[in-house]
Amino acid sequence: MKYPFIIFCFFLFSCGEQPSDTNVEEPNGGSAIPVRLAEVERENVVLSVRATGQVMSNGEARPSFKTGGIIAKMYVKEGQWVKKGQKLAKLDLTEINARTQQAKEAVAKAKRDLQRTENLYADKVATLENLQDARTALKMAEQNVRMGNFNIKYAKVRAPISGKVIKKLVNAGEVIGPGMPVVVILGNSKKDWVVKVGVADRDWARLNTGDRATVRLDAFPGKTFKARVSKLADTGNPGSGTFDVELALIDNVPRLAAGLVASVELFPKTMANQTVIPLDALVETNGFDAKVFTIENNTAREMPVRIAFLHKDNVVVQSGLDGIEKVVTDGAPYLYDGAEVLVV
Incomplete structure (x- = not known):
C-alpha cells in the first residue's frame, strides 16, 4: 500500500x-x-477506499463438553487436520456412570413406593395426595436416568466442522468445566476465508455489500486478487474508532493462513x-x-x-x-x- x-x-x-x-x-x-x-x-x-487488514477464517469452531469432568483422552494434537464428526476427546465416565446408576436405582425404588401407595390407597389407608406424590417421584427419577444417559452420550467431543486444529487448550488428566472449549479448529473450505479491514465512518457509509475490491497480500508480492464486500459491521470498533468491513475472495489464492497482512482497495458503486x-x-x-x-x-x-x-x-x-x-x-x-x- x-x-x-x-x-x-x-x-x-x-x-x-x-x-x-x-x-x-x-x-x-x-x-x-x-x-x-x-x-x-x-x-x-469513483472515490476508492484504501485500507490494511488481515486474512481470517469465519469457520472457526471451539467445541466443548456439555458437562464437566476429568479428561480421559485427547485424540488430536495441534496442527492436525480433522473431518466433521471426528472424535476429539472424551471424559472419564466413572462419575457420570455412578450418577446414572444412582438414578436407575432411584427409579426402581420409586416404582416400589408407587406400588405400595397404590395398594394402600385401594385399602383407603393412603390419601389421593400420597398417590399423586408417589407417581410424581417416579417420573422425576425416570427423568434423572434420561439426563444421565444424555451426559454419557455427550461425554465425547466431536469436530463440528472440517478444518485444522490450530490450538489444543487442554490435555488428558485435566479437569474441565461445562462449556469450556478443548481445541480451536480453523475451517479450511474456500468460503471460510475472508479479509477484514477497518475503515473510517465516512468511507463505511459509501460502501455496500457486493462492492468490488482488490486485495494484495504481502505473502504473494506482485499479485492482485479480486474480492467483494460480503459484510459491513453494524457497530464501530471502540478501540480503533473504525468500522469493520469483511471481504470475500473471488480469485483462487494458492495458500492462505489466518493473520496474513492484506492491502485492500475498495470501489464503492456510488460516484x-x-x-x-x-x-x-x-x-x-x-x-x-x-x-x-x-x-x-x-x-x-x-x-x-x-x-x-x-x-x-x-x-x-x-x-x-x-x-x-x-x-x-x-x-x-x-x-x-x-x-x-x-x-x-
Missing part, C-alpha cells in the same frame, strides 16, 4: 520543479508572461461529482496542499487548493476552486500573484 502513496508524492513534488522548456519567457521588466489555460472539469469519479484539473496546473505543492493560478483581466491570481487524490493523469481537488472555470497549466511555475500574462 505504501508504493502508490510514494508515487503520488513524487508526482506532487515534481509539479513544483522548473520546466526545462526554454521557449517560455521568464518575467522581466513587466512584460507579459505567456501561459496556456485548461478547463476545470466536474466529473463523476461523487468532483473537481478535476490537469496535474501540470499544480505549483508549490506541500503534501496535499498546493497552489494554482487562474486568470482575471490578463492578471494571474494565486489560488490555494486542497488535493484529494490522483485520477488518471489529473488531480481531484477537494477544495479551493469554487466558481473557477479555468486554471493555468503551461507557464504556471513562472507566475506570481498579480503577474501580467498573455494567454496563448
Whole structure:
C-alpha cells in the first residue's frame, strides 16, 4: 500500500520543479508572461477506499463438553487436520456412570413406593395426595436416568466442522468445566476465508455489500486478487474508532493462513461529482496542499487548493476552486500573484 502513496508524492513534488522548456519567457521588466489555460472539469469519479487488514477464517469452531469432568483422552494434537464428526476427546465416565446408576436405582425404588401407595390407597389407608406424590417421584427419577444417559452420550467431543486444529487448550488428566472449549479448529473450505479491514465512518457509509475490491497480500508480492464486500459491521470498533468491513475472495489464492497482512482497495458503486484539473496546473505543492493560478483581466491570481487524490493523469481537488472555470497549466511555475500574462 505504501508504493502508490510514494508515487503520488513524487508526482506532487515534481509539479513544483522548473520546466526545462526554454521557449517560455521568464518575467522581466513587466512584460507579459505567456501561459496556456485548461478547463476545470466536474466529473463523476469513483472515490476508492484504501485500507490494511488481515486474512481470517469465519469457520472457526471451539467445541466443548456439555458437562464437566476429568479428561480421559485427547485424540488430536495441534496442527492436525480433522473431518466433521471426528472424535476429539472424551471424559472419564466413572462419575457420570455412578450418577446414572444412582438414578436407575432411584427409579426402581420409586416404582416400589408407587406400588405400595397404590395398594394402600385401594385399602383407603393412603390419601389421593400420597398417590399423586408417589407417581410424581417416579417420573422425576425416570427423568434423572434420561439426563444421565444424555451426559454419557455427550461425554465425547466431536469436530463440528472440517478444518485444522490450530490450538489444543487442554490435555488428558485435566479437569474441565461445562462449556469450556478443548481445541480451536480453523475451517479450511474456500468460503471460510475472508479479509477484514477497518475503515473510517465516512468511507463505511459509501460502501455496500457486493462492492468490488482488490486485495494484495504481502505473502504473494506482485499479485492482485479480486474480492467483494460480503459484510459491513453494524457497530464501530471502540478501540480503533473504525468500522469493520469483511471481504470475500473471488480469485483462487494458492495458500492462505489466518493473520496474513492484506492491502485492500475498495470501489464503492456510488460516484461523487468532483473537481478535476490537469496535474501540470499544480505549483508549490506541500503534501496535499498546493497552489494554482487562474486568470482575471490578463492578471494571474494565486489560488490555494486542497488535493484529494490522483485520477488518471489529473488531480481531484477537494477544495479551493469554487466558481473557477479555468486554471493555468503551461507557464504556471513562472507566475506570481498579480503577474501580467498573455494567454496563448
